Amino acid sequence: MQQGSLVEIEITDLNHTGEGVGRSNGQVIFVPDTVIGDRISARILHLKRHHAEGKIQKILKESPYRIRPRCIVADKCGGCQWHHIDDNYQSQIKHYQVIETLKRIGGFSDIETSPILTGTSSLGYRNKATYPLGQSTTGNIQTGYYRRQSHHIVNLNQCPVQDPDLNPFLAEIKQDIQGRGWTIYNETTHQGQLRHLALRIGRKTKEILLTLITTDSQLSGIEEQADIWLQRYPNLVGVTLNYNPTKTNVIFGKETHTIAGRPYLREIFGGLTFHLRPETFFQVNTEAAEALLGVILEKLALDGSQRLLDAYCGVGTFTLPLAQHVFEAVGIEVQETAIQQAKENAKLNGIDNASFFTGTVETILPQIQDQFDIVILDPPRKGCDRTVLDTLLSLQPSRIVYVSCQAATLARDLKYLCQEGKYQLTFVQPADFFPQTPHVECVAFLKI
Template sequence: MKNQAENWQQGNIIEFEIVDVSDRGDGVGRWGDRAVFVPDTVTGDRVRVRLLRVKPQYAYGKLLELLHPSPHRLRPRCIVADKCGGCQWQHIQDAYQQEIKRNLLLQALQRIGEFVDPPVAPLLSGLDFLTYRNKATYPLGVSQVGSVQAGYYRKGSHQIVNLNQCPIQDVRLNPFLAEIKLDIEVQGWSIYNEKRKQGQLRHLSLRIGRHTGEILLTLVTTDLQLRDREDIARGWMQMYPNLVGVCLNYNPHPTNAILGDRTECLAGR
C-alpha cells in the first residue's frame, strides 16, 4: 500500500488492466481502491499509463503503451484516429460497442431512474458501424504554408487535423472536402483566426439526406459580403449533381457556438 501511495502522484507511470468503460467513453482501470480513467482504451487492455490529473480517489491518465491488447480491440480504419477528436471508439469492435452502450443505458436507468430491472433490448446496428454520420461540420484553418484546411480538432485542443475524407461520414460527402477547400483558397476568402478574431470563413458544414442523397452545403462566416459568393455557389451546384442548396450562415460573435441566427440561401434551396 505504501508503494501505491507513493506512485499516486501526477507524472508517475503505472501499469494495470482496463476493467470497464465510463459513461464518457474512457477506459477505467483500478489502482488499489482508486479509479483511473484512460482515453483510447477498452475493457481487457493491459496498459502502461502516465497519471495526469490526480485526485484522492481517482485520476485521469494518458496511454503510453499497450502492453497486451483486449480481444475487443481492432485496428482503426482511419489513419488519424489516434489524433483526431471527431470520434472516440474506432479501436473497439462494433459488437462490444453495442454492449457498452446498452450497459450505460441500463446503469443510467437503474441509478437515475431507479428502475430495478429495466427491460432494455439489445441495440440495433446498421450494416456498417462506420459511414453513418449524415452531417459533418468542420472548422476551417490555414496551414503553415498557407493552404486552407478543414477537419476536426485534435483531442483536447483547437488544432485542426486536416482531412480530405472521413470514414465516419456518409461516403457521398467525401468528394466535397478537398475540392471545396481548394476553391475557397483560389477564391481568396480569408479564414477566421480564433486568437486574432479576424477573418471571414469559420466552418464548412455538409448534410445529406440518407435516402434521397440530396446534399446541403453551408459556409459559416463572419462576413455576408463574400466576393462573388453567388457565382461560386452556382458553380458548385453545377459541379455536384446531388448538391441541392448552398447557404451562408452569419456568425460574427467570438464564441464557440458554430451557427449564428441568420442564414441566407445563395443557390438552390
C-alpha cells in the same frame, strides 16, 4: 502515485465519456483509447481529487475486443473515441451502461428491454458534418475535427463516419477557398471571414446542401463559386451562406442566405418527405432513428383515437409520422424556425391533424388545457425542467414516451415521474445512433 509516474493497470470498465477505467493501489485511473481487457502501461498526466488521468505508454496485452481502427487519424481526431473497439462490443457496452444507469440513478430493477437497435452500418452513417476551418503555418486551408481537448484542427480529406458522398467535397472545397482568397476566422483575434464548412445529405434522396458559416455577409465572388459547385456536383441542390459575426462557440448564426439552388434538401423519413435546411436539427443517423420510430409505433399500438403531444418536437421528426396514426397531434418547440419547418412539412405531406406551438415546454405545456393520451418527450442532454415533470404528473397522460440522448438525466427524470407510484417503467429500448463514439440514445415507456 505522482504526476508523470508510470503505472501498470488492467482496464476493467469504461466511463460515460468512453475512457477506460483501471486501478492502481486503489486509485481510479481514466485512460482514453483503451477497452475492457487491455493491460497497459500508463503515464499519469493529472491527479484529481477522486481519480487520476493517464495516457497509454504501451499496450502490454490487448483486449479481445480491441480492433485496428478504420480511421487513419483515430489516435488524433476528437470526433470519435471508439474506433479501436469492436462494433458488436460497442453495442453491448452501450446497452449495459443504459440499463445500469437506470438501476443506479433511477433505482429501477428488472427492466424489460431488447437488444440495442443499430442502423444499417457502423461507418458512413452521418447525414451531417460541420467542420471548423483553419489555416496551417504554411498558409494552406484546413478543415476537419479538433484534436481532443483542443482547438487544433486535424486536417481531413475524408471521414469514415460521414456519408461517403460527402467525402469528395472536403479536399476540393478547401482548394476553392484557397483560390478565392477568402480569409479564415481566427478565434483569438476575431479577424477573418470563414468559420465553418457544413455539409448535409438526404440519406434516401442523396440531395446535398453546402453551407459556409462566415462573419462577412458579402463574401466576394460567392455567387460565381456557388454556380461552379452546382455544376461540379450533380447531387448538390443548394449553396447557402450563414452569417455569424458574434464572438461565440455557437456554430450557426441567425441569418442564412441562399446563394444558389434551394435552401433545403428533401429527405424521406418514416415514409414522409421532409424539407431540411442547413441549421435544422435532425437526427444524424437516419436509419437508426427510423428503427427507433418503428419501436415507438409498435409499443404504442395506436388505433387512431388518441390525442398525442410531442414536446421538444423540432421539425416534426416524430410528430408527423405519429400523427398519421392518431386523432390529433400537437408539437412544442422553442425554436421558431423549427416550428415553421414543422408546419411546412405537415403541409407538404397533407397532414392536417397536427398543430404546433413555439416556446419552451415548461412555459407552453401548463397553458395547454386539453387532455392528452400520450406525451412524447425528447429533451436536450440536460433532460426536462422540473416544471415539465410536475405538469405531467398533474395532467396524467396515460402513457409517456421519453426519448433521451443522456442516460443519467433520463434516469433522474424517470425516478421523479415514478417515485409516487403514478407511473411505471414498462420498457426501455437503447439505440446506437453514434457508432465509434460512447454516445447512446434510448427510449423509455411509462404508463399509469
